[in-house]
Amino acid sequence: MRNLQGRLDLCSINTATLGHREALSVTIDRIAAAGFGGIAPWRHEMENANVADIARQIRALGLSVTGYCRSTYVPAANRAQFKANIESNKAALRDAATLGARCFVMVVGGLPEGSRDLNGARAQVIEGIAELLDTARECGVPLALEPLHPMYAADRAVLNTLAQALDICAQVDPGHGGFLGVAVDVYHCWWDPALQASIGRAGQDDRLLAFHVCDWLRETRDLLLDRGMMGDGGIDLAAVRSDVEQAGYDGLVEVEIFSKENWWRRDPDEVLRICADRLQTVC
Amino acid sequence: MRNLQGRLDLCSINTATLGHREALSVTIDRIAAAGFGGIAPWRHEMENANVADIARQIRALGLSVTGYCRSTYVPAANRAQFKANIESNKAALRDAATLGARCFVMVVGGLPEGSRDLNGARAQVIEGIAELLDTARECGVPLALEPLHPMYAADRAVLNTLAQALDICAQVDPGHGGFLGVAVDVYHCWWDPALQASIGRAGQDDRLLAFHVCDWLRETRDLLLDRGMMGDGGIDLAAVRSDVEQAGYDGLVEVEIFSKENWWRRDPDEVLRICADRLQTVC
Numbered sequence: 001m002r003n004l005q006g007r008l009d010l011c012s013i014n015t016a017t018l019g020h021r022e023a024l025s026v027t028i029d030r031i032a033a034a035g036f037g038g039i040a041p042w043r044h045e046m047e048n049a050n051v052a053d054i055a056r057q058i059r060a061l062g063l064s065v066t067g068y069c070r071s072t073y074v075p076a077a078n079r080a081q082f083k084a085n086i087e088s089n090k091a092a093l094r095d096a097a098t099l100g101a102r103c104f105v106m107v108v109g110g111l112p113e114g115s116r117d118l119n120g121a122r123a124q125v126i127e128g129i130a131e132l133l134d135t136a137r138e139c140g141v142p143l144a145l146e147p148l149h150p151m152y153a154a155d156r157a158v159l160n161t162l163a164q165a166l167d168i169c170a171q172v173d174p175g176h177g178g179f180l181g182v183a184v185d186v187y188h189c190w191w192d193p194a195l196q197a198s199i200g201r202a203g204q205d206d207r208l209l210a211f212h213v214c215d216w217l218r219e220t221r222d223l224l225l226d227r228g229m230m231g232d233g234g235i236d237l238a239a240v241r242s243d244v245e246q247a248g249y250d251g252l253v254e255v256e257i258f259s260k261e262n263w264w265r266r267d268p269d270e271v272l273r274i275c276a277d278r279l280q281t282v283c
Numbered sequence: 284m285r286n287l288q289g290r291l292d293l294c295s296i297n298t299a300t301l302g303h304r305e306a307l308s309v310t311i312d313r314i315a316a317a318g319f320g321g322i323a324p325w326r327h328e329m330e331n332a333n334v335a336d337i338a339r340q341i342r343a344l345g346l347s348v349t350g351y352c353r354s355t356y357v358p359a360a361n362r363a364q365f366k367a368n369i370e371s372n373k374a375a376l377r378d379a380a381t382l383g384a385r386c387f388v389m390v391v392g393g394l395p396e397g398s399r400d401l402n403g404a405r406a407q408v409i410e411g412i413a414e415l416l417d418t419a420r421e422c423g424v425p426l427a428l429e430p431l432h433p434m435y436a437a438d439r440a441v442l443n444t445l446a447q448a449l450d451i452c453a454q455v456d457p458g459h460g461g462f463l464g465v466a467v468d469v470y471h472c473w474w475d476p477a478l479q480a481s482i483g484r485a486g487q488d489d490r491l492l493a494f495h496v497c498d499w500l501r502e503t504r505d506l507l508l509d510r511g512m513m514g515d516g517g518i519d520l521a522a523v524r525s526d527v528e529q530a531g532y533d534g535l536v537e538v539e540i541f542s543k544e545n546w547w548r549r550d551p552d553e554v555l556r557i558c559a560d561r562l563q564t565v566c
Contacts, residue, residue: 110501111501111517113501115517116517116518116519117519118473118474118517118519122476149433149434150432150433150434150474150475151432151433151434151503151506153473153474153499153517154499154500154501154503154516154517155501155502158474160474160475160476161476163476164476167476190401190436191401191433191436191441191443192433192443193405193443193444193446193447193450216436216437217437218393218394218396218437218438219438220434220437220506223434223503223506233437234393234394234398234399234401234436234437235399236399236400236401
């Protein structure tokens with residue numbers, strides 16, 4: 001396992017960690033000034049910015065873009081909406097290419113409103129990924145399927161385990177074309193009895209595109225916005241990173257923390273300092 | 284699949300559904316008067332009651348006890364506490380026998396306070412189950428391992444999928460002695476991509492001891508106490524029940540709803556009426 005001491009160049013900050021309280025250009029400067037090697041921005045941050053300008057700023061500061069967040073949800077109640085979702089993701093992939101993103105993070109979407117057809121939603125996801133894969137190849141940006149914690153199966157992602165994501169990769173991209181893989185986020189996967197085996201398989205299949213860290217707080221108060229800082233929860237982060245790196249992952253370690261009541265209320269530079277400290281000591 | 288229309292004798296109420304607001308003896312009378320065939324009481328309800336008296340009341344009303352809730356958490360920070368946890372469960376098994384319970388529901392426990400050793404906690408669970416199995420056999424009450432939703436992995440149960448539970452059954456009880464199986468609760472398992480396969484395996488292995496229903500609300504506000512009434516959420520309940528019964532389950536369908544802000548505030552008889560209606564129409 002790589003030693004992260006003094007190697008913030010191997011670490012990345014997902015901008016959600018700072019709560020999206022400032023303009024993206026300000027956030028980029030903060031992350032670079034704090035010494036991190038990478039950044040993962042969000043699409044909604046581009047609404048008041050020019051993607052090419054942002055790309056130039058990021059490149060000038062020497063930051064990698066460890067992922068572009070995130071896909072429009074794929075499953076829809078009707079075909080017109082499904083097609084619109086796919087088109088939205090194609091547009092985002094082109095922006096991801098402009099940004100030089102190492103992957104486009106696919107949070108695939110939950111059940112369509114009012115639906116109970118979990119298998120149907122999962123089938124739509126597979127169809128959608130297959131359609132997006134061509135665009136990903138053209139753009140030169142891999143799709144990173146991110147399994148989300150099962151508590152999001154209804155409203156955010158019907159993709160819930162790493163094994164399920166790897167099965168989809170194998171089905172949609174049997175030739176291992178290099179543009180379909182997975183994002184492993186400890187928050188979503190840490191509980192999985194098959195995690196170690198699935199990480200090994202992801203490595204063998206050459207699918208490891210991103211690795212995200214935070215922590216699971218024992219007393220989680222909110223299903224979405226109460227993630228913990230690394231070291232404050234129950235995840236053995238070093239063990240998971242060891243597995244991921246032993247499986248061949250050599251990309252950056254990305255911090256992604258949604259924390260409405262705690263970290264999003266703190267001074268952004270303080271948050272970055274603590275992220276840097278924890279990355280070097282408990283990850 | 285069995286038709287539940289007019290068959291409340293095939294249905295059971297877990298007393299938690301009524302919010303534990305009344306004495307157990309009152310709750311028992313309500314459930315019997317509403318026409319249900321079974322009940323699943325909790326250990327803490329016995330604190331102000333005599334187990335033999337409760338057993339007599341339940342039997343006189345012709346109710347089955349579809350499960351006795353629930354085990355003391357097994358994993359502990361030290362051996363003395365681990366042994367105390369096992370002893371506590373042995374005592375509960377004797378009460379379960381007095382009640383004539385069809386199973387003792389094992390919610391196995393999460394990480395010991397401050398621990399990040401998920402594999403260690405899981406090993407303690409296996410050791411504990413092996414030790415309790417002898418007592419279960421002596422008492423004539425099977426242990427029903429209940430995989431809990433992964434969002435409880437830290438604080439309530441490191442047993443999180445049906446496949447994991449069945450692996451433990453196979454390891455601890457390779458001879459299929461009849462006193463170790465699983466409780467399938469749709470709330471915990473509905474998202475699992477392997478659910479249908481695991482239910483089939485549970486049937487083949489003759490491990491299906493209990494089946495619990497409620498629903499997953501799309502906008503869940505609390506990790507523990509915001510379960511939905513059947514039909515109000517995203518789970519295809521009829522599909523899961525069909526799988527469970529096709530796999531050989533012929534026991535009762537038990538309703539278990541934790542709902543602090545909604546169902547626990549309503550009149551208990553109204554809750555029972557709505558449970559009865561939903562069991563016969565959407566399950």
